[in-house]
Amino acid sequence: MGALQTQITGVEGREDARDHTLQVQSLTRTVTALEARRRKRNFRLPGILETVGGDDLLPYVQSLMAKIGVKGSKDPGILLTAFQIRKAAAAAGDAPRDTIVMTRVVAVRTAILSHSRELNNIQFEGHIVAIYGDIPFAALMRQRQLAPIAKQLREATIRYRWGTDGSL
Structure with a gap:
């Protein structure tokens, strides 16, 4: 009887651990989605x-946007x-x-x-500049985990999109 009780306790413990793991995964997805929503206007x-910093930084970025020809970049209120x-x-x-x-x-x-x-190469004031979306760290890690699957999809010419939380 004692062995049966030990097995039941072990099964219940594994079920509790699985439930906690699912809750942690759900909360992680929620936090990543909230962070992605907060960052969706950023690049x-x-x-x-x-040497460029402080009060000079925003005018510097505005002149960069004007140089690469982004429509509406002359509007001073476009970048917050x-x-x-x-x-x-x-x-x-x-x-x-x-x-x-x-951005606004x-x-x-x-x-x-x-x-x-x-x-291809954005040259600005003697430097090569790259522009990326501001993606949450957890989403970047998820994209790295799914990189082999994304590579197979590209090789098979299957179109896909990344979700804001790093999902495919």
Whole structure:
């Protein structure tokens, strides 16, 4: 009888652990979705020099947008704010910090990202500039996990889209 009780307790413990794992996964997806919603108007500019900062940063980004020919970039209210984030712990000591730029509406961010994809190398003031969407870290990790599947889909010429939480 004692052995049967031990087995029942073990099964109940595994069910509880499975339930907790499902709850953690659900909460992680919810937090990632909320973070993605908060970031959906932002884009990232890696590699802007440290000499540009503070009050000069937003006009610098506005002139970059005007140079690459983003429609409506002359409007001063199209970009709300720009700020530099701290370096990653693994970054080299002289590596520049990334700049996050917040747009007024999502359509502007989408236009900027699609226009920047059409241009191969964006040269601005002697530097090559890249423009990326501001994606949550958890979504990036999920995309890295699903990279082999995405590669197989590309090789089979199957179209796919990444979800805001890193899902396919």
